[in-house]
Amino acid sequence: MTVAGWEREIAAAQAITTYELDGVAYARIRYGGEAEDWGAASGRPCHDCGVRPGQYHVPSCDAERCPRCLRQAISCGCADGDFDDDDDDDELDDGALDDGALDDGALDDGALDDGALN
């Protein structure tokens, strides 16, 4: 792609001010508005899509944050309707397994009883 062609991509990206995710319009995060500093603070263009500080990233830029979950927009899955609630459920399952480990502790008490008999 020519540089002139990419400049048109950047210009077109400035017209996209929101992402509609799960039926809700979220205001996009401009380059420099991220929690991380990707170089905007020192005035450098975005390392991936080349926009200048204060501009919107070109969609598919790997530095753009998702306005819904604030993670990497191209990998967070919000646009696919693939939300992360499932991950939270997995963590709860792990906690249940830890309760099983406490049951092992109860078995240790039984071992102490054997010692008392001796």
Ligand SMILES: [Zn+2]
């Ligand atoms: Zn970018």
Ligand SMILES: [Zn+2]
């Ligand atoms: Zn997201």
